[in-house]
Amino acid sequence: MRGETTRRPATDRTPPIDALVDRYHLVRQTTEELCAPISVEAQLVQSMPEASPTKWHRAHTSWFFETFILTPHLPDYRPFDERFSLLFNSYYKGVGPYVPRQQRGTLAHPSCETISTYRRHIDAALTTLVERHPQRAAQAAALIEIGLEHERQHQELILTDIKHALGTHPLQPTYLPQSPPTSREHLTPLRWLNYSGGVYRIGHGDHSDAFAFDNESPRHSVFLEPFSLADRLTTNGEFLKFMEDGGYQSPHWWPVLGWDTREREGWQAPLYWQAHPDGWRTYTLGGPRPLNLHEPVSHLSYFEAAAYAQWAGARLPTEAEWEVAAAALPIKGNLLDSGLYHPQPASNHASASMSQLFGDLWEWTSSPYTPYPGFEPWEGILGEYNAKFMCNQFVLRGGSCCTAADHLRHTYRNFFPPEARWQYSGLRLAR
Template sequence: YRPADPRYRFLFNSYYEAVGPRHARPRRGLLTRPTIDEVVAYRRRIDDALSSLLAGDVPRPALELVELGIQHEQQHQELLLTDLLHLFAQNPLRPVYRAAGADEAVAPSVADPPAWVDYGGGLAEVGHDGTGFAFDCETPRHRVALAPYALASRPVTNGEWSEFVADGGYREPRLWLADGWARVQAEGWQAPLYWDRRDGEWLQMTLAGELAVDLQAPVSQVSYFEADAFARWRGARLPTEHEWEVAARAQSIEGNLASTGHLRPRPAVHDAQAPLRQLYGDVWEWTASAFAPYPGFRVAEGAVGEYNGKFMCGQYVLRGGSCATPEGHLRATYRNFFYPHQRWQFSGVRLARDR
């Protein structure tokens, strides 16, 4: 195999020191070449080469690298959509990526009131058990002690968030962590990222263009700082990632994922069989847990060791996937992570409280 273009090693190296130098990250958004056609041709070349390779007798370590690459690409399938939404939101023409279907305009008049689902706590095993694929940050499996707790039966809705806005939540410093309040003041936060108030109505930029905020759908595009402030305003808190994981193990992995084609959070559908609605899909749910190594975590050798471990500083864990997450990508043990001020992902809130 010969590289399509030796310069691509420099251009497409995202952050791997072991691979070598790279194009400066702050300047990536200024690139206009290679063209889309050239990128598609490059992708086809790689796909053909991999298909040829995998048709033969491939050593297990190589297969594991291919699987890691596929999982990594699935992550970027979601990031392509969230980046596209962010780009379109900067355009005053409010472009449409995919128009909403006629059936998507109809929503329940009132969302089910949130209920609390109790969990007994105690010692619990968390982390991946080694069956099937997992990223290294999901391991090793270990035991944690949990106090009795409760989780809200559904995520916080846009309607509930609008009450927080109307009550002056973005103007009350006592609700905010110090770093979060500094962001509110410096960046002028007044509502979730893509909300805009016009003629007495809240509008929201989506991949279907600018639409009226669906008050029954889960709030999205909020930061950890906002999620934490909202929870404090409601007299609750954010769940820890282990509380979330223990609760999630009892539920099937299904929901409003990218495969539904909606590409935006949808109102909850009542399901008597699922005590926690919208646990998977719709919005990633912020937790109170810092993205840190599990006890006994070991960084892998080589470039793949840079995949997660070196980012375990100053970021928070999100769980559950979103409306832009590819189907089949999620697990109860899956740990997403972002910095606490970042808000361009489909990130939302499920409340927790002590029992």
């Protein structure tokens, strides 16, 4: 294990270690701040097999630093608890055995207090690595950066997983002390923005100085026919018209597998929507509230997004179309940094410009999650990070209201199975 993990993944650069240390403390502190409103009892809950308890996320992200950075690079390092490798290894078969994901909620021990001690132990050990062994720390810099991006991913999962745990609880308790703000803006009319066909370059550049996951490379050429994208996300009000037109009752709009899933799961509306005599309500991290028709419709599966697009006489964009449209735009929007943790209506704008490409919701694309031409996974055990999931999943783009701004790139490829609904996922129409 020690020899295997010293193999450096094929990243583009070695970041300055001093900058990484500053970011390390920021990211680790953000995780604890996001977990602070979650009670000890709630941190133990696993509300479905696809989600994980908050306590497990806090421990697993620490295990990642311990396993891939501290054990191979800090001389004489001893793991906090050897048994944690079994408990908090997610899926790395090259590391050893692990508890199946659906059983993470059974791990009543160790306690949340012990996990807090574990996190402090990891932070102190990394400080020792940097201060006492600067050359070794510099050699581990690329791995430290991967660990930070990995923890950013789990920060988003902490919020989506606890939302499912609280939102499916009979009392629907709140995570935030107050509900997200409700905009009173008028709905922005949907416009179509046109893009020329031709050969485009997509993917992470071979000589870029920015971090990227291995699944974003290599940069390569794609041919696109002329296409159009909606200038904003589809709203709750627009999706409600699909529902009122029998969208959940007619198999005509759905892929066969999607319709079978809808029937089996009994879907009649997006996740967290609740029918009330006075109109639809939805659960937010601030608790239940009336449905805002101007907000983008969220917590959709790929199947629901594709069915709506078909009903609307359109389709979902490919990930290449999305990236071409996003390439020249700044990465800004309603992201984790806003502290809202809830999608917001598109801003009114007079000029024909693209809105909500970054933040608010991950956008389903019609592209299956497969390797780019010439794809090479990271070396060693970390090659399991992305490559093993390149089957039976679809790509999402753009980030959500729970994605950190410094975690996103124009080339970022998120992916989930088509039936997944607990993530902040929505849709943008294409044609």
